[in-house]
Amino acid sequence: MDEDTVLPDEVAQLARRVVEANHEAGRTIALAESCTGGLVAAALTEIPGSSAVLDRGYVTYSNEAKMDALGVSSEIIETFGAVSIACVWSMAKGALDRSGADVAVAISGIAGPGGGSELKPVGTVVFARVERDRIGKPNGELRQFDGSSRAEVRRQATICALELLLPDQEEAEAAPGADSSP
DSSP: OOTTOSSOHHHHHHHHHHHHHHHHHTOOEEEEESTTTTHHHHHHHTSTTGGGTEEEEEEOOSHHHHHHHHOOOHHHHHHHOSSSHHHHHHHHHHHHHTSSOSEEEEEEEOOSSSOOOSSSOTTEEEEEEEETTOOSSOEEEEEEOOTTOHHHHHHHHHHHHHHHTSOOHHHHHHSTTOOOOO
């Protein structure tokens, strides 16, 4: 483990890449976290210079918090559940709409050891990324992580969320001052 961080090296190195790449792309970030409980924001804030990139983070663990802080409709939660693409897309959209950020990522899942079902077992985590002024299909995905421990599910979910915060190659090339030569 790096002496300058409380995080595992893998997470710290990825968080550093996220901060540097978004800084270079001129992008700011908002987060809406549920099962990770702020771990993604914590990973980013371990990195010097993260204040230039991280606008804000919401930890919305309860359904009420998702509705109150991010504007997720009760119909989405009642119809699809809190661990659904519809819910995390609404969470990400709510975080983006309530911030000045350029991109928002949302995470919700079942970290365990209880709370799983046959349809959504422990280790089920959903993610969504919404980008300001980007028209197109919402970016959402469902992952099934190793549910052997709560810590492992949360670690894997944090890594996946950080990866979603890396700018696409096209965005990085279009960033002001980016070298687009072959």
